[in-house]
Amino acid sequence: MEEQLISKKELLEETSISYGQLYRWKRKNLIPEEWFIRKSTFTGQETFFPRAEILKRISKIQKMKENLSLDEMREMLSPQMTDVNITSAELLQKGLISKAALQVYGEDGVTFTSRALLSLYVLEGLLQSGNISLEEGKLAAGVLKTYEASELKANTELVMLRKLGVTTCFIADAEHILFEPTVKVVERVALAAASEELKTKWMQEDHQWK
């Protein structure tokens, strides 16, 4: 465990940020509260962070802060998405979503909200992986569509299972899911992570989530 943590002091030295910045980012929820791990050391209480995550997050913030305000960054880093409207034609043009995914999703020529876009993006990933068939994609699209109205939680996953050639798929926000051994888990997609990924891609396209 020890080597995966970084103390606050080391972190500041390594990333050359100041206390003021660190605390400001915490205030703006750019760094999640759970990452602040308190431990007592021989010099008193010290705060530690999960090493890989915090270093990645800080370099991301430093890169983004040149052209984004802190509030915009918070929007981006939080798994919840804000409103967006985009037509299928625009999506194809950007190359964000393929035609196949759009067809499987089934609503061609309409505008998509942010949540629908997330479903599409997840679907696109599933199809791209080559692990699922188009029929199975439709199955996933159905589940994703019904889930669009619910709130996205941090550990929400889309799970796709296959047993004896029959496929099923569901969305869960449980910490552990246990399967019987004969079941083949085809795909597990963490929706919050997918959302973050989608947003990063979107921002690179020079768009703003308004």
Add this chain to the structure above:
Amino acid sequence: MEVTDKLIINGSGSSKGGRFHTVEINGSGTVSGDVECVSFLFNGSGKTDGHVKTQTLTISGSGKIGGSAEAESIRINGTGVIKGDVKTERLNVAGFSSFGGGVKADDIFISGKVGIEGDCETETFRSEGKCKIGGLLNADKVSIQLTAGESRVKEIGCRHLKVMSRKSVLTRFKLMPAPVLTAELIEGDIIELADTNAKTVRGNHVRIGAGCTIGTVEYSGDFTCDPSALVNKVVKR
């Protein structure tokens, strides 16, 4: 909000909560249930046991909110007690107030005494008098003016912290307890302290003023220390 109803309780009465335009409690009224309104005003000793969501919340006299409070601005003149979390842009306290949860704001100004059980997050924090914060005070700019008695903050994390101490004639003659700020941990870019007891102080520019007792100072830029201050250990990074 298109609700135009006003809820006014004069004298002693009680009402259920709901959505209103304005809520005014004059005397000792009680509102039970959650309230959503444009302005909420306590005059006298009002009470509500639910959550309050409003634009301006004013407590004059003594008001008590059993749940959490969300408002654009909160003004407390006299005694205010909010048991739950507080979320606002401006928090202004003149007198005494106690918050049972955490406080999130943009600007906090306190003159008098305040107690916050949880964490306090704000851009600017100014206090004149006494403050007790059970968690972390996280702010961009913190200015604490001590007058008498003990102020206590568990942890301070900020960009710029300035603690000033003003000793009145009464404290000089020991009629009032001497002012002191006690903290476990202070971290910031610029730290200026006076009359402060702290276990650990970490910063870039650290200035320890008169009357301080500090366990360990860790600094990376510059460090000055008043001859009357007591610093156990100084580490340069």
